[in-house]
Amino acid sequence: MRKATLYSFSLPMEAGVILRYQRLKTRDGFLVHLQEDGQNGWGEISPLPEFSHETLEQAKASAVEWLQLWRQARCSLTQPEDSALPSVAFGISCALAELQGKLPETAHYRKACLCSGDPDDVILRLGRMAGKKIAKVKVGLYEAVRDGMVVNTLLEAVPDLQLRLDANRSWTPTKAEGFAKYVNPAYRQRIAFIEEPCKTRAGSLAFARETGIAIAWDESVRDADFTLEAQDGVAAIIIKPTLVGSIDRCRQLITRAHQLGLEAVISSSIESSFGLTQLARLAQWLTPDTLPGLDTLDLIQSQLIRCWPGSDIPCVTLDSLPVVWSDACP
Numbered sequence: 001m002r003k004a005t006l007y008s009f010s011l012p013m014e015a016g017v018i019l020r021y022q023r024l025k026t027r028d029g030f031l032v033h034l035q036e037d038g039q040n041g042w043g044e045i046s047p048l049p050e051f052s053h054e055t056l057e058q059a060k061a062s063a064v065e066w067l068q069l070w071r072q073a074r075c076s077l078t079q080p081e082d083s084a085l086p087s088v089a090f091g092i093s094c095a096l097a098e099l100q101g102k103l104p105e106t107a108h109y110r111k112a113c114l115c116s117g118d119p120d121d122v123i124l125r126l127g128r129m130a131g132k133k134i135a136k137v138k139v140g141l142y143e144a145v146r147d148g149m150v151v152n153t154l155l156e157a158v159p160d161l162q163l164r165l166d167a168n169r170s171w172t173p174t175k176a177e178g179f180a181k182y183v184n185p186a187y188r189q190r191i192a193f194i195e196e197p198c199k200t201r202a203g204s205l206a207f208a209r210e211t212g213i214a215i216a217w218d219e220s221v222r223d224a225d226f227t228l229e230a231q232d233g234v235a236a237i238i239i240k241p242t243l244v245g246s247i248d249r250c251r252q253l254i255t256r257a258h259q260l261g262l263e264a265v266i267s268s269s270i271e272s273s274f275g276l277t278q279l280a281r282l283a284q285w286l287t288p289d290t291l292p293g294l295d296t297l298d299l300i301q302s303q304l305i306r307c308w309p310g311s312d313i314p315c316v317t318l319d320s321l322p323v324v325w326s327d328a329c330p
Contacts, residue, residue, distance in 0.1 A: 003035040004067040006060070007321040011272060012301040020050040020168075027270060027300050028056055029087075030324065032063060034070070034095045041099025044275035045091035051243055051269065054085040062088045064325045071327060086222075086245040093246035094278050103247075107280035108288065109309055112136050112164060114295035119150060123157045133161045134192070134291050139179065140170030148182030155187040164265075164293070165194035169219060173203050180211040188213050193235045193263075196220065208233025216265070221253065228256050236263035238293070241279065243269055254286050267293035273303035273311070 011027045018024070029046025045063055047054045054062075062085045083089045097103035113135040115122045126135055137154070139147035155161060171179065176197050183191070193216040198204045201220055208215045214235035220226045221237050222244060228237065237257050241250050250266070257264040266283040268276060276294050283292035297308050303315040 001036070002071050003327050004071045004325075005033040005323060005327070006063055006067060006325040007031040007033070007318070008060075008324045009272065009304055009316065009321055011304060011316065014299050014301060017270075017299050019048070022050060024049060024270075027272060029272070029275075030060060030063060030091070031274065031305070031321065032067065032091055032095045034099050036099060039099050039101070041095040041097070042274075043091035043094035043096075043098070044271055044278065045087050046242060046269075046271055046275060047085070047087040048242060048269040052087055054087060059085055059088050060324065063092065066092055067325065087242050089246040089249070090241045090244070093248065094282075097247055103278070103281055104285050105281065106284050107277060108284035108292055109280050110291060111280075111294040112291045114138075114293075115154070119153060123154065126154070126158045126161055132291070133158060134164065135161060136164045136166060136293055136295070138168075139165050139194070140167040140197075144171055144175040144179040145182055148179040151179075151191070152183050152187065155190050156184070162190050162192050164192050164216075165197075166218070167194055167197040169196045169199050169204075171197050171199070171203075173198060173206065176203070176207045177210075180207070180213060183213070185212075195238055205231060205233055216263075218267075228253065228260065228262075230260045230262070234262065236265055238265050238267050240267050240269045241282065242271060242275070247282065250282070251286055263290055265290055265293055268296045270296050270299055272300060273297060273308045273313070273315070274306045276308060277306045 008030050013024050013027055029044060032043045032045060034041040045059050047056060047059050062083050066083060115135050115137045126133055137151060191213050193214040195216045195218040196204055197207050197215060204215050215233055216236035216238055218238040239250050239253055244250055254264040264287050266279060266287055268279055276297060279294055297311060303313050305318055307315050
C-alpha cells in the first residue's frame with residue numbers, strides 16, 4: 001500500500017545572506033515522504049529564490065499533482081522527470097531512490113571550504129584543514145582588482161591550497177582582465193577553475209585562453225541551448241541538483257563530463273541540512289573522487305530532521321512541521 005505526505009518548512013537564515021538582488025531571510029521548502037510495503041523514502045523540494053525558475057507555490061502544486069498520481073497507481077505511471085520543475089524532479093527522485101534502496105547511505109561529508117569573512121581568519125582555518133586543501137571563494141561581488149588581491153594572498157599564504165572561484169557571470173572582459181592581472185602567474189595553476197567569469201560563454205572561454213586560468217560551467221549547464229563538450233580551458237562542470245533536476249539527469253551529466261575528461265562537482269543550492277546530507281550521499285555515489293561544494297550549512301540557523309555530522313546547530317524535528325498535503329487530504 002502506498003502512502004504519501006508533503007510537509008513544509010521555513011528556516012531562519014543567518015543575517016546578511018544576499019542572493020543577487022534580495023536578502024534571503026528564510027529558507028523555505030517542502031519535504032516529501034513516500035511509504036510503500038514497509039519502506040520509506042524522503043526528499044527535499046526547495047527552489048532557490050533568484051536562481052530557480054519555479055516559485056514555491058508552483059513547486060508545491062507540481063509535487064502534489066505527482067504525489068496524487070503516484071498514490072493512486074500501484075505501478076509507477078510517472079517518473080520525476082515528468083516534472084518540468086527541477087527542484088520537484090530532484091526531491092521526488094531522492095524520495096524514490098531511498099524508497100527503492102538505490103541511494104547509498106555512505107556519504108561524502110568532507111567538503112570544499114567556503115571562504116568568507118576576514119582573510120586572516122580564513123588563512124588560519126585553511127591552515128588547520130586536514131588532507132588535501134580545497135576551498136571556494138566567491139568573486140565578483142566587489143571590485144575585480146580586490147578579488148584578485150584576495151586570491152593572490154590566500155594562495156601565497158597557504159602553499160598547498162587549491163582554489164575554486166565563482167564569479168556568477170559577473171565580469172566584463174575588462175574586469176576579468178583586471179582580476180587576472182593581480183594573480184601571480186606562478187599561482188594560476190593552483191586555481192582549479194573559476195565558474196563562469198564573464199557574462200557570456202564566449203567571454204569566459206576567451207578569459208581562459210588569455211590567462212591560463214581554467215574555467216567551469218555552472219549556469220550554462222542549465223541553459224536550454226547548452227551542449228557539454230570538450231573545450232580548451234574548460235576543466236569542470238558544476239551540478240546543483242535542485243537547479244538541474246532528477247538524479248538520473250544529474251547522473252547523465254556526470255557520466256558525459258567524465259567521458260570528456262572533465263571534473264563534475266556536485267554543489268549545493270543552500271538546501272537544509274536534510275537536503276545537504278542527501279547531496280553528500282549522492283556525491284559519494286556518483287563523484288567519489290571529487291570534493292563536493294556543500295559548505296553552506298552555517299548559512300541557516302536551524303538544521304532540519306537529519307543533522308550534518310558534528311554540527312551543533314539546533315535541529316527542527318518532524319513533529320513541528322506543518323502537513324500541506326497527505327492521503328487524508330481531499
